[in-house]
Amino acid sequence: MAKFPEEILQRLRQAERIAILTGAGISAESGIPTFRDAQTGFWSRMKPEDLATPEAFERNPKLVWDWYGYRRELVAQASPNAGHYALVKMAEHVPQLTLITQNVDSLHQRAGSTNVLELHGNIGRVKCSKEHVVIEESAWLPADEIGVPRCPRCRALLRPDIVWFGEVLPTKTFNHAKAACIQADVVFSIGTSGLVPPAAMLPVTAIEHGAYGIEVNTDQTYLSDTFECCLRGASGIILPALVKAAWPL
Ligand code: APR
Numbered sequence: 447m448a449k450f451p452e453e454i455l456q457r458l459r460q461a462e463r464i465a466i467l468t469g470a471g472i473s474a475e476s477g478i479p480t481f482r483d484a485q486t487g488f489w490s491r492m493k494p495e496d497l498a499t500p501e502a503f504e505r506n507p508k509l510v511w512d513w514y515g516y517r518r519e520l521v522a523q524a525s526p527n528a529g530h531y532a533l534v535k536m537a538e539h540v541p542q543l544t545l546i547t548q549n550v551d552s553l554h555q556r557a558g559s560t561n562v563l564e565l566h567g568n569i570g571r572v573k574c575s576k577e578h579v580v581i582e583e584s585a586w587l588p589a590d591e592i593g594v595p596r597c598p599r600c601r602a603l604l605r606p607d608i609v610w611f612g613e614v615l616p617t618k619t620f621n622h623a624k625a626a627c628i629q630a631d632v633v634f635s636i637g638t639s640g641l642v643p644p645a646a647m648l649p650v651t652a653i654e655h656g657a658y659g660i661e662v663n664t665d666q667t668y669l670s671d672t673f674e675c676c677l678r679g680a681s682g683i684i685l686p687a688l689v690k691a692a693w694p695l
Contacts, residue, residue, distance in 0.1 A: 471637020
């Protein structure tokens with residue numbers, strides 16, 4: 447079993463409240479490419495930052511719709527990995543664990559995590575681009591020459607229920623996440639580059655309010671220095687080992 451500093455194990459066992467922020471890295475071992483990794487095939491020519499914006503959708507709705515269709519396919523074919531399952535196990539040992547994710551892939555929920563705070567939406571949902579109401583697929587009006595289905599209520603184009611660059615995060619969810627971070631004894635940042643505010647700042651907020659900070663990432667991030675402890679490696683390997691070491695029985 448991997449050796450972890452005793453201080454981390456003690457902190458975990460004693461924690462009443464743990465807040466966890468996850469990013470694309472935790473789903474990498476499920477075969478979903480992270481945002482800033484090289485994309486493959488047709489999509490390799492485009493940067494996600496150029497597709498995941500309201501302006502991109504206005505410019506070329508079909509291109510954006512197809513990019514999300516491609517990612518939705520990837521997500522549908524993927525399964526949760528050992529990292530997702532380890533967080534389900536961890537929750538069984540901690541009085542209050544708040545799981546906050548920037549991911550839109552539902553893999554935490556599919557692994558069995560409950561009450562997941564989704565900061566950036568969910569790729570499985572589609573909403574009206576005007577009214578921002580979620581529309582079930584059975585109600586979509588078929589695509590016309592623009593190539594994107596329309597809202598049955600107002601005929602506006604439909605779009606993924608994702609928070610794009612430049613858009614505001616869901617206020618209630620973000621406030622809930624922030625409150626959990628302020629109260630946390632331990633905060634994890636797992637598989638996130640920490641480059642996209644305001645989500646990226648949540649672990650920093652927790653640490654400023656006294657939480658013990660642990661980063662789990664294959665690489666150094668520009669927020670690494672903020673954390674007391676950086677565990678370098680794949681979350682699918684580190685997290686199960688950590689949970690087993692902290693709560694061996
Ligand atoms: N285990 C742990 N960390 C990993 C692994 C792994 N197996 N594989 C990659 N990583 C790390 C990378 O080193 C990187 O720091 O995961 C991080 C992924 O970073 P990003 O691709 O920037 O993803 P994320 O931080 O989730 O992006 C934030 O930006 O594009 C927007 O809205 C989108 O939610 C996303 C947000």
